[in-house]
Amino acid sequence: NAxxxxxxxxxxxKTGQSMTLQCAQDxxxxxxxxxxxxxxxxxxxxxxxxSEGTTDKGEVPNGYNVxxxxxREFSLRLESAAPSQxxxxxxxxxxxxxxxxxxxxxxxxxx
Amino acid sequence: xxxxxxxxxxxxxxxGAIASLNCTYSDRGSQSFFxxxxxxxxxxxxxxxxxxxxxxxxxxxxxxxxxxxxxxxLLIRDSxxxxxxTYLCAxxxxxxxxxxxxxxxxxxVKP
Numbered sequence: 239n240a241x242x243x244x245x246x247x248x249x250x251x252k253t254g255q256s257m258t259l260q261c262a263q264d265x266x267x268x269x270x271x272x273x274x275x276x277x278x279x280x281x282x283x284x285x286x287x288x289s290e291g292t293t294d295k296g297e298v299p300n301g302y303n304v305x306x307x308x309x310r311e312f313s314l315r316l317e318s319a320a321p322s323q324x325x326x327x328x329x330x331x332x333x334x335x336x337x338x339x340x341x342x343x344x345x346x347x348x349x
Numbered sequence: 350x351x352x353x354x355x356x357x358x359x360x361x362x363x364x365g366a367i368a369s370l371n372c373t374y375s376d377r378g379s380q381s382f383f384x385x386x387x388x389x390x391x392x393x394x395x396x397x398x399x400x401x402x403x404x405x406x407x408x409x410x411x412x413x414x415x416x417x418x419x420x421x422x423l424l425i426r427d428s429x430x431x432x433x434x435t436y437l438c439a440x441x442x443x444x445x446x447x448x449x450x451x452x453x454x455x456x457x458v459k460p
Contacts, residue, residue, distance in 0.1 A: 271447065278357065280437065280452040281393070296447065328392055336381050336441050338448060340392040 239264050242341035244329050250347045251319045259314040259344050261329030267339075269332040270312035271296075272304060274325040275343075281328065287312055319348045352376060353440050355451035362458050368425040370454045372438030375419070381441035382414055382421045383448065388434045396436075397423070428458045 242263045251257055263270065271286040273296075283296030287306040301323060303315045312331075316323060326345050330338040353374050362368040372382075381400055385393035399405045399412040399421065411424040421440075425432055435455045439448040 273450075278452060281439075281450040283447055283449075286447050336448070337383070337395060337398060338439075339395070343392050 241265065242329055242331050242339055244327075244341040244344050246344060247342065248345045248347075250349065251316075252349050253320060255319050256315065256317050257319065257346075258316075259327055259329075259346075260311070261313065261341060262311045263329075263331040263339075263341075264310065265331060265333070265339065266309070267331035267333045268309070270306065271330040271332070271338060272302075272312070272314045273328045273330065274298065274323075275328060276325050284314065284327075319346075321348045324348045351451075352442055352449045353438055353451040355436075355438050355454045357452055358455040358457075360454055360456045362425075362428045362456065364428060364430060364458055364460050366428055368428045368432065368456055368458070370423045370425075370436050370438075370456070371420060372422065372440075372451055373420045374438075374440045374442070374449075376440070376442045377416075377419065379416075379419075379440045379442050382412070383439040383441075384410075384412060384421075384423045385437040385439060385450075386434045387437060387453065393437055425456070428456075430458050430460055432456060433458045 272284040273281040285304040290309045329341040332338045383398045387393040413422045435453040437453045438451040
């Protein structure tokens with residue numbers, strides 16, 4: 239099992255460009271999450287999907303959209319990237335909505 | 350006041366000593382508590398969870414929960430240089446379906 243996979247591993251964008259971060263899990267988990275991590279800020283929840291077909295805002299949803307494509311896949315879209323969105327993005331999944339398993343992360347730099 | 354607070358460190362510990370990490374949380378309704386370890390440049394990995402007051406031991410790690418005082422701690426016995434990492438405390442605030450993370454405590458184990 240690959241666990242939680244994320245693509246791309248690293249991306250550089252110019253201000254105003256758009257992109258989609260992909261996440262997939264092969265553990266048959268119901269819940270999936272997107273976090274961003276900035277120095278000294280810990281992990282902050284952007285959006286989550288408690289189950290297939292549902293999505294909810296987390297702590298810092300502004301500037302992002304998500305799609306729960308199916309049970310395995312949960313994507314995060316930046317419609318118009320801003321330098322403030324420079325961060326490391328982690329996807330996570332969970333069977334019981336508590337114990338979460340993380341992907342390797344995507345490092346995003348917005349110039 | 351942040352919902353989950355940790356001392357950012359660094360906590361410097363001699364090899365073989367006990368490292369003691371603390372985490373406080375603000376919501377008395379919190380039910381579940383997690384400790385994650387994150388090596389530099391890597392994703393968080395779950396090391397322990399605790400639900401009930403008291404101690405829970407797993408190898409060299411012991412989690413301690415005191416709901417009345419609203420804190421959870423992690424002890425690392427016989428600390429090794431490989432334990433040098435950032436330790437993240439996470440709390441399932443108000444028994445919802447998402448976790449709130451603290452900012453993390455950086456631990457340095459010196460040979």
